[in-house]
Amino acid sequence: xxxxxxxxxxxxxxxxxxxxxxxxxxxxxxxxxxxxxxxxxxxxxxxxxxxxxxxxxxxxxxxxxxxxxxxxxxxxxxxxxxxxxxxxxxxxxxxxxxxxxxxxxxxxxxxxxxxxxxxxxxxxxxxxxxxxxxxxxxxxxxxxxxxxxxxxxxxxxxxxxxxxxxxxxxxxxxxxxxxxxxxxxxxxxxxxxxxxxxxxxxxxxxxxxxxxxxxxxxxxxxxxxxxxxxxxxxxxxxxxxxxxxxxxxxxxxxxxxxxxxxxxxxxxxxxxxxxxxxxxxxxxxxxxxxxxxxxxxxxxxxxxxxxxxxxxxxxxxxxxxxxxxxxxxxxxxxxxxxxxxxxxx
Amino acid sequence: xxxxxxxxxxxxxxxxxxxxxxxxxxxxxxxxxxxxxxxxxxxxxxxxxxxxxxxxxxxxxxxxxxxxxxxxxxxxxxxxxxxxxxxxxxxxxxxxxxxxxxxxxxxxxxxxxxxxxxxxxxxxxxxxxxxxxxxxxxxxxxxxxxxxxxxxxxxxxxxxxxxxxxxxxxxxxxxxxxxxxxxxxxxxxxxxxxxxxxxxxxxxxxxxxxxxxxxxxxxxxxxxxxxxxxxxxxxxxxxxxxxxxxxxxxxxxxxxxxxxxxxxxxxxxxxxxxxxxxxxxxxxxxxxxxxxxxxxxxxxxxxxxxxxxxxxxxxxxxxxxxxxxxxxxxxxxxxxxxxxxxxxxxxxxxxxxxxxxxxxxxxxxxxxxxxxxxxxxxxxxxxxxxxxxxxxxxxxxxxxxxxxxxxxxxxxxxxxxxxxxxxxxxxxxxxxxxxxxxxxxxxxxxxxxxxxxxxxxxxxxxxxxxxxxxxxxxxxxxxxxxxxxxxxxxxxxxxxxxxxxxxxxxxxxxxxxxxxxxxxxxxxxxxxxxxxxxxxxxxxxxxxxxxxxxxxxxxxxxxxxxxxxxxxxxxxxxxxxxxxxxxxxxxxxxxxxxxxxxxxxxxxxxxxxxxxxx
Numbered sequence: 015x016x017x018x019x020x021x022x023x024x025x026x027x028x029x030x031x032x033x034x035x036x037x038x039x040x041x042x043x044x045x046x047x048x049x050x051x052x053x054x055x056x057x058x059x060x061x062x063x064x065x066x067x068x069x070x071x072x073x074x075x076x077x078x079x080x081x082x083x084x085x086x087x088x089x090x091x092x093x094x095x096x097x098x099x100x101x102x103x104x105x106x107x108x109x110x111x112x113x114x115x116x117x118x119x120x121x122x123x124x125x126x127x128x129x130x131x132x133x134x135x136x137x138x139x140x141x142x143x144x145x146x147x148x149x150x151x152x153x154x155x156x157x158x159x160x161x162x163x164x165x166x167x168x169x170x171x172x173x174x175x176x177x178x179x180x181x182x183x184x185x186x187x188x189x190x191x192x193x194x195x196x197x198x199x200x201x202x203x204x205x206x207x208x209x210x211x212x213x214x215x216x217x218x219x220x221x222x223x224x225x226x227x228x229x230x231x232x233x234x235x236x237x238x239x240x241x242x243x244x245x246x247x248x249x250x251x252x253x254x255x256x257x258x259x260x261x262x263x264x265x266x267x268x269x270x271x272x273x274x275x276x277x278x279x280x281x282x283x284x285x286x287x288x289x290x291x292x293x294x295x296x297x298x299x300x301x302x303x304x305x306x307x308x309x310x311x312x313x314x315x316x317x318x319x320x321x322x323x324x325x326x327x328x329x330x331x332x333x334x335x336x337x338x339x340x341x342x343x344x345x346x347x348x349x350x351x352x353x354x355x356x357x358x359x
Numbered sequence: 360x361x362x363x364x365x366x367x368x369x370x371x372x373x374x375x376x377x378x379x380x381x382x383x384x385x386x387x388x389x390x391x392x393x394x395x396x397x398x399x400x401x402x403x404x405x406x407x408x409x410x411x412x413x414x415x416x417x418x419x420x421x422x423x424x425x426x427x428x429x430x431x432x433x434x435x436x437x438x439x440x441x442x443x444x445x446x447x448x449x450x451x452x453x454x455x456x457x458x459x460x461x462x463x464x465x466x467x468x469x470x471x472x473x474x475x476x477x478x479x480x481x482x483x484x485x486x487x488x489x490x491x492x493x494x495x496x497x498x499x500x501x502x503x504x505x506x507x508x509x510x511x512x513x514x515x516x517x518x519x520x521x522x523x524x525x526x527x528x529x530x531x532x533x534x535x536x537x538x539x540x541x542x543x544x545x546x547x548x549x550x551x552x553x554x555x556x557x558x559x560x561x562x563x564x565x566x567x568x569x570x571x572x573x574x575x576x577x578x579x580x581x582x583x584x585x586x587x588x589x590x591x592x593x594x595x596x597x598x599x600x601x602x603x604x605x606x607x608x609x610x611x612x613x614x615x616x617x618x619x620x621x622x623x624x625x626x627x628x629x630x631x632x633x634x635x636x637x638x639x640x641x642x643x644x645x646x647x648x649x650x651x652x653x654x655x656x657x658x659x660x661x662x663x664x665x666x667x668x669x670x671x672x673x674x675x676x677x678x679x680x681x682x683x684x685x686x687x688x689x690x691x692x693x694x695x696x697x698x699x700x701x702x703x704x705x706x707x708x709x710x711x712x713x714x715x716x717x718x719x720x721x722x723x724x725x726x727x728x729x730x731x732x733x734x735x736x737x738x739x740x741x742x743x744x745x746x747x748x749x750x751x752x753x754x755x756x757x758x759x760x761x762x763x764x765x766x767x768x769x770x771x772x773x774x775x776x777x778x779x780x781x782x783x784x785x786x787x788x789x790x791x792x793x794x795x796x797x798x799x800x801x802x803x804x805x806x807x808x809x810x811x812x813x814x815x816x817x818x819x820x821x822x823x824x825x826x827x828x829x830x831x832x833x834x835x836x837x838x839x840x841x842x843x844x845x846x847x848x849x850x851x852x853x854x855x856x857x858x859x860x861x862x863x864x865x866x867x868x869x870x871x872x873x874x875x876x877x878x879x880x881x882x883x884x885x886x887x888x889x890x891x892x893x894x895x896x897x898x899x900x901x902x903x904x905x906x907x908x909x910x911x912x913x914x915x916x917x918x919x920x921x922x923x924x925x926x927x928x929x930x931x932x933x934x935x936x937x938x939x940x941x942x943x944x945x946x947x948x949x950x951x952x953x954x955x956x957x958x959x960x961x962x963x964x965x966x967x968x969x970x971x972x973x
Contacts, residue, residue, distance in 0.1 A: 036820070038820075038832065038833075065815070066815075066818060067812065067813055067814055067815045067816070067817065067818055068812065068813055069812075069818075070662075070663075070812045071820075072659070075823075082820050082822070083820050083822075083833070086818055087818050088812040088817075088818050088819065088820075089819075089820035089821070089822075090659070090662060090689070090820070090821060090822060091820060091821070091822025091823060091824065092655070092658075092685060092822065092823065093655075093681055093682060093684075093685050093823055096651060096652070096655040096682065099647065099648075099651065099652035099655035099656050099659070100655045100656065100658055100659040100662075101659060102645070102647075102652070102655075102656045102659060103618065103620060103645070103655065103656030103657055103658060103659025103660035103661075103662075103663070103667070104659035104660065104662055104663045104812070105659075106618065106643055106645060106656065106659075106660060107616065107618050107643070107659065107660035107661075107663035107664065107665040107667075108663040108664065108665075108811075108812065108813065110813065111663065111812050111813060128648055128649060128652070129648065129651075129652050129655075132647075132648035132652065330643055333638055334638045334639070334641065334643070336638075337638035337639040338638075338639045340639075341639045342639065343639060344607075344611075344637065344639040344640030344641070346607070346608060346611045346640075346778050347777065347778050349604060349607060349637070349640065350604060350608065350775050350776065350778075351592070351594065351775055352594045352596070352775075354391060354394075354395050354540065354594060354595070355395075355592050355593060355594045355775065356394075356395050356396075356397055356592075356593050356594075357591070357592055357593070358397060358585070358588050358589070358590050358591060358593060359590055
């Protein structure tokens with residue numbers, strides 16, 4: 015009986031962007047990067063062919079966590095930091111559902127850091143999109159665990175003194191099987207990353223650089239704006255060398271385990287010397303994630319790692335199936351009776 | 360020398376030894392055998408928080424008390440008749456539990472200078488007058504055990520570990536109980552895995568039994584006849600097991616899968632252990648990263664249509680507080696089991712207490728009412744958990760079910776219900792998009808529809824922000840908030856129509872009413888029967904439902920001159936009763952980490968009624 019709630023895969027369903035727009039007014043600040051993220055997600059959801067009623071959007075607290083209200087699917091706006099835990103329960107109870115989590119750098123990495131790493135470690139088939147704006151927006155401008163050293167915020171008037179998390183490194187360290195990064199101001203790339211998250215079998219972690227134009231305007235402009243993007247962003251593509259620059263004249267090569275930026279037009283290095291991306295190489299994924307520590311290097315965007323591992327809910331269902339095949343469907347009366355009984359006449 | 364058999368109405372035995380001596384196993388084995396022979400019984404495991412405290416120390420002593428008899432057994436016994444002490448520390452720490460004239464059985468091999476020092480003794484208590492009030496049997500249990508296994512080539516360490524079965528064997532002989540139930544247990548536990556271990560344990564058990572038979576140390580054997588319990592099929596059950604079975608039974612009756620999100624915590628972990636073995640019953644257990652994730656995953660599972668539960672103890676309930684508020688706001692069914700222990704903070708993890716009542720009833724931010732109920736005996740944990748699930752589903756609300764360490768680890772005979780006996784639990788998920796509104800309400804129960812993901816056309820969002828009546832949309836409207844706060848309270852209040860009226864044991868009016876809740880049931884009942892036997896007018900109302908309280912409770916209270924509320928806390932139910940009913944109820948409060956003793960309650964009765972409990 016219980017498992018009857020779970021559906022078998024159905025033929026693709028034809029839906030449009032309108033099907034995913036709820037009747038609620040969107041209440042983010044004008045100019046917020048969240049609008050783009052919402053639009054890109056709504057744009058690609060119809061492509062996936064899943065039934066609308068099989069989606070569950072889960073969030074915690076923060077600007078990013080208003081996301082479920084604006085997507086016309088099932089959704090829970092939970093409590094601060096706990097979205098991944100709530101989502102885990104939804105997915106375990108009914109693995110046929112498509113469960114997405116929208117969270118932010120405060121919600122997902124500060125108060126919810128513990129739940130985040132454990133959900134990723136378990137490899138539940140849940141897609142996490144983490145809006146990283148390096149600030150607490152909803153509480154009006156305190157620093158977050160991704161704020162940079164020295165950043166002046168309401169709660170750090172003389173500058174941040176604790177080093178930030180690198181969300182991608184954290185997710186890799188936690189054992190996420192799909193780890194990616196994108197930007198609010200690069201709609202095409204963002205759409206592609208959302209697609210990759212949907213296609214992935216297992217937990218997906220997508221960090222999105224998102225501009226908070228009120229409390230931390232321009233935090234990522236170096237990477238997101240046309241004038242500077244080409245020289246400061248390298249797009250990761252599986253099986254392809256890491257090339258960047260306005261004229262695509264630069265690339266990343268490995269010197270031992272250390273990545274370095276080189277010019278491939280001045281004769282010393284060529285395309286053949288460059289690092290070729292491999293999404294299945296977890297060592298490489300860590301190296302690429304750590305490029306962030308070297309200001310000389312561009313910021314990597316794309317899929318850092320994509321691995322195929324069994325999911326937690328598959329393990330759970332497998333054990334139940336095994337128990338049933340070994341012991342038969344549980345008989346309640348037998349359970350109540352236990353091993354040793356006696357009769358009183 | 361011929362041995363006489365003396366029949367006893369009831370007897371209390373206390374096994375005590377090092378926490379590594381296997382006293383809990385010995386006690387449990389003795390209990391199972393006693394139970395199957397049809398005696399009524401009540402047990403009290405009493406063990407330290409340290410898993411293996413240094414051997415020989417007083418703080419490392421682990422005890423297990425069983426009270427069994429052919430009469431109605433209500434408590435594990437205020438004192439014991441027999442003390443089995445495996446070392447000097449066990450003797451020293453448990454002697455105060457032994458009644459005058461009681462029997463002591465000691466392992467004399469452990470009475471060494473080193474162990475006297477560890478137990479803080481200056482001299483050998485077996486050789487001075489300190490035990491003159493008791494009958495002492497000194498038995499070289501360690502040596503006799505090692506002799507029994509002499510030809511088996513086992514390590515000294517292993518041999519020493521089996522000595523508890525020698526003591527068990529002696530007790531089986533002394534109380535005329537058969538060995539077969541423990542023999543079966545040993546075979547099942549070790550038989551196929553390690554035949555040598557099985558063989559060793561069986562031998563030692565028999566050696567202990569034969570020792571009783573052949574030596575002249577015991578001149579009398581004792582027998583306890585089966586109790587006159589109501590007819591039916593019985594088993595022995597521990598409270599935590601009963602709780603687990605109650606949840607499974609509710610899920611089966613509701614036709615839902617059972618989801619348990621939990622984080623290990625003493626003394627609640629056994630419920631998680633129990634349920635994690637029941638996968639063929641569609642039970643999904645999730646050991647979360649912390650207490651918060653445990654309840655949050657359960658909330659998610661409930662949203663997705665499972666019967667969801669989370670099990671914990673006091674500190675864990677504190678951590679779940681915010682999520683409980685969410686479940687109240689989301690109006691989703693959720694069963695929270697709190698196996699209470701001594702607090703505050705880490706407190707006394709392995710000891711019992713009833714001090715989470717106010718936390719359960721009131722301990723949340725905002726106006727956050729929910730249903731709270733309690734179990735009164737180990738076997739009653741079954742129906743308490745079942746009832747919690749029934750109410751949670753019917754009223755779309757979290758329900759906290761309070762048990763405690765004594766109930767969770769204690770055991771008693773349980774008249775096994777049949778599936779058909781159990782109250783109906785019906786579930787109807789919302790299906791119709793044309794009429795569906797997330798926060799519309801059933802006229803009778805005021806509960807909202809349960810609309811699970813995967814249902815076409817019912818896509819909707821819920822969350823912790825205040826809901827607009829009917830639509831469930833976010834609403835900051837002042838009138839709506841006032842309305843919704845009162846609506847949530849009214850919904851919980853409606854549960855009174857669905858629970859039985861409070862019953863009174865004894866006269867419906869009189870001098871004194873004792874109001875209790877939870878695990879104090881047996882102690883109170885036994886104290887009252889003592890007081891009544893002395894001609895005092897005392898009645899007993901024991902509450903299962905703590906929020907809402909039964910609707911006739913006020914009328915009951917007003918019919919008595921005095922109201923006494925014994926609790927293992929500093930006065931929590933008494934506070935609720937005084938504030939709700941404006942009665943001058945008084946508390947009787949002992950917070951020692953142990954069940955209340957009936958004689959103490961009887962003294963409290965006397966101090967109110969002016970009787971003389973001498």
